[in-house]
Amino acid sequence: MKSGHIYVVQMCSGIHPEENLKQLAALLSQQTLKQPALVCLPESWLAFCQTPQQTLAQAQSNDDWIRQIQQLCRDFNIWLAAGTIALTDGQGRYYAASLLFNNEGVEVARYNKIHLFDADVADSAGQYRESTLTRPGDDIVTVDSPFGRLGLSVCYDLRFPGLYQAMREQGAEILLVPSAFTTVTGAAHWKPLLQARAIETQCYVVAAAQVGEHENGRQTYGHSLVVSPWGVCLGEAPAQVGVIHARLDLTDLHAIRQKMPVAAHNRFKSDFYE
Numbered sequence: 219m220k221s222g223h224i225y226v227v228q229m230c231s232g233i234h235p236e237e238n239l240k241q242l243a244a245l246l247s248q249q250t251l252k253q254p255a256l257v258c259l260p261e262s263w264l265a266f267c268q269t270p271q272q273t274l275a276q277a278q279s280n281d282d283w284i285r286q287i288q289q290l291c292r293d294f295n296i297w298l299a300a301g302t303i304a305l306t307d308g309q310g311r312y313y314a315a316s317l318l319f320n321n322e323g324v325e326v327a328r329y330n331k332i333h334l335f336d337a338d339v340a341d342s343a344g345q346y347r348e349s350t351l352t353r354p355g356d357d358i359v360t361v362d363s364p365f366g367r368l369g370l371s372v373c374y375d376l377r378f379p380g381l382y383q384a385m386r387e388q389g390a391e392i393l394l395v396p397s398a399f400t401t402v403t404g405a406a407h408w409k410p411l412l413q414a415r416a417i418e419t420q421c422y423v424v425a426a427a428q429v430g431e432h433e434n435g436r437q438t439y440g441h442s443l444v445v446s447p448w449g450v451c452l453g454e455a456p457a458q459v460g461v462i463h464a465r466l467d468l469t470d471l472h473a474i475r476q477k478m479p480v481a482a483h484n485r486f487k488s489d490f491y492e
């Protein structure tokens with residue numbers, strides 16, 4: 219039965235990729251990484267920019283950063299769920315892309331954030347309009363790994379349970395939710411949403427978060443979380459930069475699914491109306 223070690227890196231990313239990569243390497247160096255290791259990073263960890271135009275410029279020039287990230291996977295012998303990185307669509311916009319690399323630095327999956335955060339929030343930023351230059355993705359992504367079958371999602375996606383049900387139907391066992399939640403919505407919704415997704419799908423949920431006051435003027439909630447398929451929090455980060463570790467064991471997951479087979483009982487599957 220598959221199992222492994224998950225390391226969730228909570229970052230306070232700034233505008234400059236070089237500094238963010240240094241922050242990541244320093245945090246990983248402080249860990250004794252048990253194998254096999256899956257390292258999960260938050261949304262926009264490589265560059266948390268000030269404007270969509272800055273993010274677009276970043277998206278058009280990050281080939282070299284990606285090569286450095288691939289090298290980091292080999293140096294630390296880790297699988298890396300690389301949060302999100304802005305990647306150009308070649309037509310003047312960018313995707314919020316979540317790339318998964320194996321321990322040889324090979325890209326094994328890519329998910330483009332489907333739901334974009336266009337919302338008004340009672341915080342110092344006030345307005346979020348992610349769709350300004352971001353192109354939304356269309357495809358649901360699940361992929362096998364030494365840890366189990368991973369389902370990829372990003373931040374605001376968390377509010378749309380249909381996506382997670384679809385990943386469950388594709389066999390997902392571990393759902394990844396790299397995020398940069400606002401402090402206001404995070405305090406109100408973050409933990410219950412993550413626990414609900416874990417309980418409904420009977421999956422592990424792993425959510426790496428941005429935290430603190432950022433160079434771009436934004437504030438984020440932190441509280442990175444690992445939730446078991448029973449809804450129990452196996453690890454929760456405080457509101458500061460750092461790494462949390464959890465051991466995932468799919469034996470428990472399959473026991474939970476066997477005792478309460480909600481996926482088989484579900485009458486609202488995607489083929490319900492066919």
Ligand SMILES: O=C(O)CNC(=O)[C@H](CS)NC(=O)CCC(=O)C(=O)O
Nearest residue numbers: 262335346348373374398399400403
């Ligand atoms: O803009 C960037 O560089 C990084 N992207 C983000 O910070 C995104 C879009 S603005 N944030 C969210 O999705 C927060 C969702 C949230 O807070 C909620 O659902 O309550």
